[in-house]
Amino acid sequence: MRIVVTNCNTTRSMTEEIVRGARDAASTGTTVTGLTPAWGVESAEGWLDSHLSAAAVLDALRAYDASGEPYDAVVMAGFGEHGREGARELLDVPVVDITEAAAHLACLLGRRYGVVTTLDRARGQIEDSLHAAGVARNCAAVVGTGLGVLDLGDEERTVRAFLAAGARARDAGAEVLVLGCAGMTGLQRAVGEKLGMPVVDGVGAAVRLAESLVGLGLTTSRVGGYAKPLPKGRTWGTGCGRPPSE
Amino acid sequence: MRIVVTNCNTTRSMTEEIVRGARDAASTGTTVTGLTPAWGVESAEGWLDSHLSAAAVLDALRAYDASGEPYDAVVMAGFGEHGREGARELLDVPVVDITEAAAHLACLLGRRYGVVTTLDRARGQIEDSLHAAGVARNCAAVVGTGLGVLDLGDEERTVRAFLAAGARARDAGAEVLVLGCAGMTGLQRAVGEKLGMPVVDGVGAAVRLAESLVGLGLTTSRVGGYAKPLPKGRTWGTGCGRPPSE
């Protein structure tokens, strides 16, 4: 099985890290290809970034799909970022976003789960994303660590901040935690043991869910919301700088 | 990986059918063992049956766990039946119920899903089960076919009834359907093609989710709701008919 994992930002080192996490989680026989958008944001932190990222990721998926490379599923590795529904319309293979994936598995492990994310400003997007995915009900809290996406490299500091935020989520009723950023991939075991709680990594969860859908022969419904995009004129970015105009 | 699949009723032919469905869905390397409760109901249809079934299934799981046979996960094959949370407390391995499993995967395939079940009387239990599992939000409808659990053998009639009920669910907004009874396992492809919609079988979905959790090294949280049962006196059934008394 061939899974394409899209980073939501243009930072290739992060794509590599995500691909590493995805490969660690994948079943034997699954290959993982990482995709870095050719344009967009170097890290997605906030609504503006998320909207820009969504278009860039869809553009990358569109190009990949047109390239003729065969693939079986897509994992979208932006926690709380936009674009998921557009990708479902666009592609014929199953699409799993790491936000929803982590929540789906977390629901199987405890009555309430919590999300530990980067900056507090990301909370709104994550809440909306979980709501639309239909899994917000058992989310006890979304808690920020105060660390930006590109600050996660210092693992010791990240673990420390995660433990503090995780304790707040547990106090709010969480029995399971979710790593609320693709850049946290790999951290799950370390913090899980320290907190005595299961910690779900969205990248791994999404890879497994994508494998599950492919294995069961399931893909996105074309009835209703996710019908194929209508044929029409679309341009992806100004290119040569044509200015917006009235 | 060794998955134990528990039937919720005492009808062995149904256990066999469920095991067959589970094996069809399982990954290479996964073995499936069926478990039929030694007591309980010959088919679970309604609240009384569900409460009786829950205790009988937990008793069977308790005995299996005590038998020393190694296993990695449990799939509970009763759609909308009780017992799931008790099994999570009892066992150290992940527990996935087919009701929630089908809903989790369905959420990844469309904005709204519908459940097609046996008798209308089962709707309440299914709604409650989805609610507690945290995945009721995107359920557009739970629709009965009017067929009892043991009437599902006549496949032609079952398919006909399913298509009619599925159309009603689609009119209510469902973009994906769920087989609302373990006894419908195997039907997904036939009805899915006829309806032009993805149809999720809970048994297959649960097997894949159980594999995913095991593969990711995740199991039930002991923080909060699913702590281990407290040691105390418990007796499982009157056995020799000791009457209840004041």
Place this chain on the structure above:
Amino acid sequence: MRIVVTNCNTTRSMTEEIVRGARDAASTGTTVTGLTPAWGVESAEGWLDSHLSAAAVLDALRAYDASGEPYDAVVMAGFGEHGREGARELLDVPVVDITEAAAHLACLLGRRYGVVTTLDRARGQIEDSLHAAGVARNCAAVVGTGLGVLDLGDEERTVRAFLAAGARARDAGAEVLVLGCAGMTGLQRAVGEKLGMPVVDGVGAAVRLAESLVGLGLTTSRVGGYAKPLPKGRTWGTGCGRPPSE
């Protein structure tokens, strides 16, 4: 009027205490008969216990109903325990559970109510039970005292723990409190006075609601969810130790 009160566990001294509370609350002319399940748990604390208890209580009710003793209503005295809906299917008389009963009356006394219960692990069951009963909306909090069911005998300690938990519920918005365990019956006046808030005992509430339904000639609807159980083979417990099998 003859009300049967079922304890959810097999501890007869607790049945006696509950019966005492029920008799204190009953109107003149109402007789109260206690029923102790012949099997099950010595105290119900958690999901496993609750599922086991439900089957045992239904078995006791089934036997009582078959005994030919006339009775007019059933009160189920397990706070947050399962079985309520099964009893409604099984019996022709009204069935009132102490969880819902306390909540119904509490809603009449303040805008928000809180539940003070035994162990924190019981919170999930209570929340689910209130939700299914349709009265969760105005519940501000379910708070544990940290005392197990069989620890409630030390009244001084229980009162102290209740007052602390009650204060937390009030801070969360509760204007009325509910005794969240049948074993707390009798405590309502002492803690109510100390907290300056009405405190509702579920046993008393359920007795009065059962009397109300009987007095008004009302009983469970047979339309939809609570239709009579279908005739079929059911066995209640292994009895002679028939092992579960594949």
Place this chain on the structure above:
Amino acid sequence: MRIVVTNCNTTRSMTEEIVRGARDAASTGTTVTGLTPAWGVESAEGWLDSHLSAAAVLDALRAYDASGEPYDAVVMAGFGEHGREGARELLDVPVVDITEAAAHLACLLGRRYGVVTTLDRARGQIEDSLHAAGVARNCAAVVGTGLGVLDLGDEERTVRAFLAAGARARDAGAEVLVLGCAGMTGLQRAVGEKLGMPVVDGVGAAVRLAESLVGLGLTTSRVGGYAKPLPKGRTWGTGCGRPPSE
């Protein structure tokens, strides 16, 4: 026990009818006194009427309370009308409104209930009233008969309209019905038998709930929302026609 039942309108024949219904439902030893507001609306149908009625009913209760006549509880007989919370603040005895009362008992008899009321325009008030009372969750539908409050005298026509509206509520999922107007009191048995469903009369339900609260020694909480009204200048109606002014 002495229960005061307030009509929400100024039509004395309707007060009498309501008192008759209340007496039919009351326990032995309960006396029922009817109260007709001295001003307000001859029938309450819509928001304007409801707001006017609320002040008039509170004025009547205030006067009754000041009269020195002893009483133990108040039943407010306006289905979906305002004033309930004000009466709780004002009086030291329990206050039960027929809207909430019917819903509370209906929740004990089926998974979903429906309300059959007079004009469609009343639906919004009823929905809001059930919501605030905390019992809207299990309400499947509020359905109008198309008959005004003062049209209910023609019993044959009323029964016919009720059966049609009741069937619509059942199709929407209701397993129990509620008489959605105090003026329908007495109808419950006739329509219940024809529909094969329990039908709850709010007047009777409220009388029994009021008796229950009094019997258990419970009354409105003074913590939070229903604290006693603050002492201040209040005038009840223009009296001698002082015009409103800037």
Place this chain on the structure above:
Amino acid sequence: MRIVVTNCNTTRSMTEEIVRGARDAASTGTTVTGLTPAWGVESAEGWLDSHLSAAAVLDALRAYDASGEPYDAVVMAGFGEHGREGARELLDVPVVDITEAAAHLACLLGRRYGVVTTLDRARGQIEDSLHAAGVARNCAAVVGTGLGVLDLGDEERTVRAFLAAGARARDAGAEVLVLGCAGMTGLQRAVGEKLGMPVVDGVGAAVRLAESLVGLGLTTSRVGGYAKPLPKGRTWGTGCGRPPSE
């Protein structure tokens, strides 16, 4: 454009203050006329006051409407007070209540808003009012300052209390605040600057929304809930002291 602003209480100095706030907020060309009810409460604090106030305000509006003075819209200046829906039925011009108005604008300025009001006892009414208006979803908290309506005159103390309560609302997630009492009109700029958050005054918001509706040629729907009141006998207050009677 001519906007009539109704005070909810009989304190003329407060009407004047509200009119001043309304005029400050109004567009050029809008005239504001204040209306003080001829009867009712000197300040509305609690449910009883609110119910009394609603009838008195509707009586004042009825008289104003009958006076023949032309006007284009009504602003109801009672935060969380009743009567809004009745005024919509009664009048042919748009009616905007300051509670909902502040919430509508606050939703445009941040993901979650908070309300800072007078006494804690007002919270329930405000929550119900926001819920019925359809804008409760993004309300993070309603927080009391502990000051009564007639205590707001001491601006320094009011500001101090507002800042403390506002900080609690922000901690609960509010990104925007609402002045939760008509008597706070004028405070928005002072407290907004100190808190670094937008603060919405309901009086100003309602004036602008009323202008918007009039400018767009929109008024209350007569389909369904807000149909014109039916012609019938209505009396507004006892006037000459006719006592309530059975």
Place this chain on the structure above:
Amino acid sequence: MRIVVTNCNTTRSMTEEIVRGARDAASTGTTVTGLTPAWGVESAEGWLDSHLSAAAVLDALRAYDASGEPYDAVVMAGFGEHGREGARELLDVPVVDITEAAAHLACLLGRRYGVVTTLDRARGQIEDSLHAAGVARNCAAVVGTGLGVLDLGDEERTVRAFLAAGARARDAGAEVLVLGCAGMTGLQRAVGEKLGMPVVDGVGAAVRLAESLVGLGLTTSRVGGYAKPLPKGRTWGTGCGRPPSE
């Protein structure tokens, strides 16, 4: 006051039409400038289009903001399209989206409103957008006309389809309707009269709400979700066709 209205697609004739509608709705003294994205979709119909449109619209706003042209508020004219929250982060002036604007005003005119939109596939986006905006509660239905965005030119057909869809929304409880596409601007009066219901045009509503916010000196909160975008590398579109890569 200077309001910039952004079309969500690249079809200039539609921008002109929207500008015309905005000018019709604006107060005296308000100037309206239309903005057409330099790239993106020729019409936004579905999730993919919406995600692409969001980035293109934000790019256009970014360029406009950088151009030094003074402006006081932004109206985003894409019904149910993404980008609103990003624009709030990006710009210092108030941002009002036509989806939420129409819903806010509709809530003031009736208890429930309905949205009549283009294709059924747009329903999901609109529901999510209303939910995030906090005004979904009173939405009775979102109904499609079956007409695509660029099919709306044939006004007679559009009116006919709108009336049919509007009747369905009314049957679902709507008392007010909303034009669910910027391209329907201007239709409100014709269909409103025929249906006997108020019909709100989102473009006009948003213009008025934007004027209201500016007039009251209010703008987006920087506390929490809509803090200014962090400084970082962002590229808007591939421009010269750099391919996506791993």
